[in-house]
Amino acid sequence: MINFRRSAAVLLGLLATTALTGPLPAAADEEQVAEPPRVELVLDVSGSMRAADIDGRSRISVAQQAFNDVVDALPEETQLGIRVLGATYKGKDKKVGCQDTQQIVPVGPVDRTAAKAAVATLRPTGFTPVGLALRSAAQDLGTGATTRRIVLITDGEDTCAPPDPCQVARELAAQGTSLVVDTLGLAPDEKVRRQLLCIAGATGGTYTAAQSADELTGRIKQLVERAGDTHTRAPTVVGGTDACDSAPLLAPGVYADRESFSEHRYYRVPVRPGQELRASVSMALDRPVNRDYGVLLRATAADGRELVRGADAGSGRADVLSAGLRWSATADDEATTDDEDAAEASPTPAAEPTTVCLVVSNSFAARPGTAATPGMPVELTIDVVAAAGAPDGPDLGRGWVLLVLLTVAGLLTGLIAGLLTRWWVATWREN
Numbered sequence: 001m002i003n004f005r006r007s008a009a010v011l012l013g014l015l016a017t018t019a020l021t022g023p024l025p026a027a028a029d030e031e032q033v034a035e036p037p038r039v040e041l042v043l044d045v046s047g048s049m050r051a052a053d054i055d056g057r058s059r060i061s062v063a064q065q066a067f068n069d070v071v072d073a074l075p076e077e078t079q080l081g082i083r084v085l086g087a088t089y090k091g092k093d094k095k096v097g098c099q100d101t102q103q104i105v106p107v108g109p110v111d112r113t114a115a116k117a118a119v120a121t122l123r124p125t126g127f128t129p130v131g132l133a134l135r136s137a138a139q140d141l142g143t144g145a146t147t148r149r150i151v152l153i154t155d156g157e158d159t160c161a162p163p164d165p166c167q168v169a170r171e172l173a174a175q176g177t178s179l180v181v182d183t184l185g186l187a188p189d190e191k192v193r194r195q196l197l198c199i200a201g202a203t204g205g206t207y208t209a210a211q212s213a214d215e216l217t218g219r220i221k222q223l224v225e226r227a228g229d230t231h232t233r234a235p236t237v238v239g240g241t242d243a244c245d246s247a248p249l250l251a252p253g254v255y256a257d258r259e260s261f262s263e264h265r266y267y268r269v270p271v272r273p274g275q276e277l278r279a280s281v282s283m284a285l286d287r288p289v290n291r292d293y294g295v296l297l298r299a300t301a302a303d304g305r306e307l308v309r310g311a312d313a314g315s316g317r318a319d320v321l322s323a324g325l326r327w328s329a330t331a332d333d334e335a336t337t338d339d340e341d342a343a344e345a346s347p348t349p350a351a352e353p354t355t356v357c358l359v360v361s362n363s364f365a366a367r368p369g370t371a372a373t374p375g376m377p378v379e380l381t382i383d384v385v386a387a388a389g390a391p392d393g394p395d396l397g398r399g400w401v402l403l404v405l406l407t408v409a410g411l412l413t414g415l416i417a418g419l420l421t422r423w424w425v426a427t428w429r430e431n
Contacts, residue, residue: 035146037078037227038107040137041067041220044154046086048187049124051155055213059155059186060124066217067119071112073221075228081107081140082115085133086126097127098160103140128156131163134199138172138179147178149205149227151220155186157195165195169202173320174286174377178235181205182223184216201320202284235379240265244302244357252383257360258375259283264361269382270353271329276387280310280324281360284377290365295321298359307356328387329354358382 049060067082074080082105089100104118134150141148158165172179182205183196193209200207206223210216235256241247247266259265271277281297294313300306310323360380366372 035144037075038081038141038144038146038148039078039224039227040081040083040103040107040140040148040150041070042083042085042133042137042150042152043067043119043122044086044128044130044152044156044186045084045122045124046126046128046156046159047124048128048156051187054186054211054216057213058124060122062213062216063153063186064119064122065213066220068116069217070220070224071110071115074110074112074224078110078224078228079108080110080115080224081105081137082119083133083137083140084122085129086124087122089126091126094127094160098129098132100126101129101133101136103136107140107142127159128154129160130154130158130195130199131161131165131168134165134168134172134181135163138175141179144178147180147227149223150179150181151184151223152181152196152199153184153186153216153220154196155192156189157192166198166202169199170284170286173203173284179203183207184219185209186216202286204282204284204320238267238380240267240360242266244268244300244304244359247357249355250380250382253381255380255382257378257380259360259362259378260375261289261364261366261372262362263375264359265378267358267360267380269356269358269384271327271356271384272353273329274387275384276326276328277356278324278326278383278385279358280322280381282320282322282379283360283362284320284379285364286376287370288367289370290367293321293364294362295323296359296361296363297323297325298361299325299327300357300359302355302357327356 043063045060049063050058052058054062071080081103083101083103085101086097087100087102087104089097091097105115130152134152137150138148141150169181172181181199181203183200185192185196185207188209188211193207197207199205208215208219210219235254238248238250238255238257240257240259242264244266247268249268249270251269255267257265269277269279277299279297279299281295283295285293292313294311296309296311298306298309308325308327310325312321312323314321358380360378362376364376
């Protein structure tokens with residue numbers, strides 16, 4: 001009976017709150033993560049890995065040592081897999097060699113001895129099917145609610161396209177924002193660097209050039225550890241609208257949506273006085289578009305007045321554009337400090353929140369033959385925190401007070417300068 005009364009009271013309270021304030025904002029999923037971090041290392045074992053130009057050692061031997069060190073230091077909760085490319089086919093038939101990719105350690109709890117033994121037997125052999133290996137690695141990691149990471153280590157560009165590895169990365173990004181590809185380059189080659197930057201940028205990952213064994217080992221360890229740090233639930237799927245009035249009401253969190261070419265999508269966020277809205281948007285280019293494009297994020301009032309904006313633009317192979325903004329509910333508040341102190345001294349019911357409309361716009365244009373649907377992937381991050389006031393500084397006053405202060409300071413400065421000049425002239429004449 002007591003539990004029934006408590007439940008009834010809670011239900012009545014929620015109904016009353018909804019009636020007074022309107023529907024509650026949609027919130028990102030806050031359930032506890034049940035899945036462990038999942039990472040797959042993808043190693044290039046093509047013929048060029050024989051080159052002995054890293055600390056006087058071959059690239060493959062440096063990579064094998066790095067793998068051993070990483071496996072030894074692997075966090076217990078992390079599930080790790082290892083995939084190789086160009087490791088088995090020794091012939092000249094490109095059609096066959098470009099299918100040469102295998103998973104030598106399945107993604108899961110790692111048997112350290114077996115994993116190191118599998119890597120130790122690798123010998124540089126064949127072609128470099130990077131695109132196919134990335135697509136296969138994504139399948140190895142499977143689907144789920146948590147972020148998955150691929151770490152690609154290679155010394156050369158793909159020699160087997162199609163599929164083009166940049167296009168594969170865009171395809172993976174278009175499937176959702178829960179897969180990140182980090183790339184490590186073992187050769188100081190500009191073409192390789194551009195390709196690896198493209199792969200990483202399309203999925204929100206990073207690119208690093210490793211020029212020594214220590215750099216390679218340290219960076220792989222860092223990326224594997226980051227997989228645990230960024231092991232969060234996938235963004236909540238939400239659908240923006242074409243007008244503020246009908247836009248979904250969002251709480252702080254990370255959201256995923258899709259936006260068509262040259263579209264405007266609206267979302268609403270409640271912000272109370274004394275709070276600050278922080279929002280950012282990232283849009284991935286998962287298909288060819290015309291040059292010169294941009295993303296615009298605006299915060300507007302319910303009546304359409306623009307409050308603040310953030311923008312990003314590109315004119316080449318920028319595969320992800322991001323923009324952010326900050327807006328405080330007290331930015332236009334004319335209340336004085338005394339009023340705020342009085343409000344703190346005498347607590348009153350919380351003020352009604354201001355509904356801020358977030359508008360995500362893009363200026364992308366499709367190339368001939370490019371599909372317009374589905375829209376391009378959009379990730380929207382929203383946070384509402386306590387407003388950060390302006391930094392404290394010396395208060396020189398305002399209006400007449402400031403004018404009097406400046407006048408007195410000028411008179412004193414002139415008086416001191418005159419006395420010093422008179423003393424110097426008198427001294428100079430005597431000497």
